[in-house]
Amino acid sequence: MIQVKEVTKTYPAQKNQQVVTALKGVSLQIERGDIFGIVGHSGAGKSTLLRLLNGLETPSSGAVMVDGKEISRLASKELRLARQKIGMIFQHFHLLWSRTVRENIAFPLEIAGKAKKEIDEKVDVLLKRVGLSERADAYPSQLSGGQKQRVGIARALANDPDVLLCDEATSALDPETTASILRLLKEIHQETGITLVLITHEMSVVRAICNKMAVMEGGKIVECGEVEAIFKNPQHPVTKQFLKELTVSDASGETVRPGQATIEIKLDQLPVLRKLAQTRPITFRLTGGEITGAADGDRVRVHVDGEQEHVHQVLQELNGEVESRVE
Numbered sequence: 001m002i003q004v005k006e007v008t009k010t011y012p013a014q015k016n017q018q019v020v021t022a023l024k025g026v027s028l029q030i031e032r033g034d035i036f037g038i039v040g041h042s043g044a045g046k047s048t049l050l051r052l053l054n055g056l057e058t059p060s061s062g063a064v065m066v067d068g069k070e071i072s073r074l075a076s077k078e079l080r081l082a083r084q085k086i087g088m089i090f091q092h093f094h095l096l097w098s099r100t101v102r103e104n105i106a107f108p109l110e111i112a113g114k115a116k117k118e119i120d121e122k123v124d125v126l127l128k129r130v131g132l133s134e135r136a137d138a139y140p141s142q143l144s145g146g147q148k149q150r151v152g153i154a155r156a157l158a159n160d161p162d163v164l165l166c167d168e169a170t171s172a173l174d175p176e177t178t179a180s181i182l183r184l185l186k187e188i189h190q191e192t193g194i195t196l197v198l199i200t201h202e203m204s205v206v207r208a209i210c211n212k213m214a215v216m217e218g219g220k221i222v223e224c225g226e227v228e229a230i231f232k233n234p235q236h237p238v239t240k241q242f243l244k245e246l247t248v249s250d251a252s253g254e255t256v257r258p259g260q261a262t263i264e265i266k267l268d269q270l271p272v273l274r275k276l277a278q279t280r281p282i283t284f285r286l287t288g289g290e291i292t293g294a295a296d297g298d299r300v301r302v303h304v305d306g307e308q309e310h311v312h313q314v315l316q317e318l319n320g321e322v323e324s325r326v327e
């Protein structure tokens, strides 16, 4: 679906500054239907790579192919048509503040020259799909962050894209809202088979929905492959660091291998785990901790084991409900 071949991207020197080489010979293959996570620290080149995928930037050398077309070589009309098939959502939503939810979602359909009746029907379907039918006439300023991102998703899907690019789409959201947006993206993926490309600095996002991933550092891809294999056996120091940082505050657990995690919780929060164990094929095993009567509550370590999918769900549900961290 997407092939990035030996792409280099340099930005010309600004005054008193040097030329910036944002991408240094990046090659990448994303198959149709993949949910592909691109992880990296700030400045690693993730956004530049994403902008190349939808033709907002052109490579200094190398080629970017999307659905068999070399994006950087398309004439403007062809590029416009190709971009209708590549949706994008953003960290800060990029909604039109003077338009209602309905009008925001209608916007790309208007640009594509669709008839009013077709637009109205399509917008109704999209509103329903993202759960915002009741808020169709609200303005973005009247919505929560999660609702704004739902508008962003509906708008991005308006022209039935084959690819959805997500630029830190959950980074401005709280953990609970993040989980609900990731769930929505996963459902849309299951229903449509759309190819999703997510850039993020959060491994918890990758763990929640991606099947493949690439780790970027200094304009290069330093590790790439199946999420399960990389989480099990990370090779590059940057990947290892990301996995270590995983969930300190955001996703409540570290995946030891897919289907296993270790969490640390307050002793008096154990009943929450009991309830989860009653409703899911999952086991919790106490592995450590001390009872000292500490004023802020004693903590215990718990090993979580089960089907990967269930473990992910449980970690997401724990998120926010149980104060936890990994050592």
Ligand SMILES: Nc1ncnc2c1ncn2[C@@H]1O[C@H](COP(=O)(O)OP(=O)(O)OP(=O)(O)O)[C@@H](O)[C@H]1O
Pocket: 011, 012, 020, 021, 022, 040, 041, 042, 043, 044, 045, 046, 047, 048, 049
């Ligand atoms: N338009 C631009 N002009 C000049 N330099 C740029 C431009 N866009 C990005 N860069 C530089 O390219 C490098 C990669 O930036 P990029 O935004 O792609 O990284 P990133 O991994 O997405 O980081 P972040 O998460 O902070 O957005 C950085 O050094 C950045 O300063």
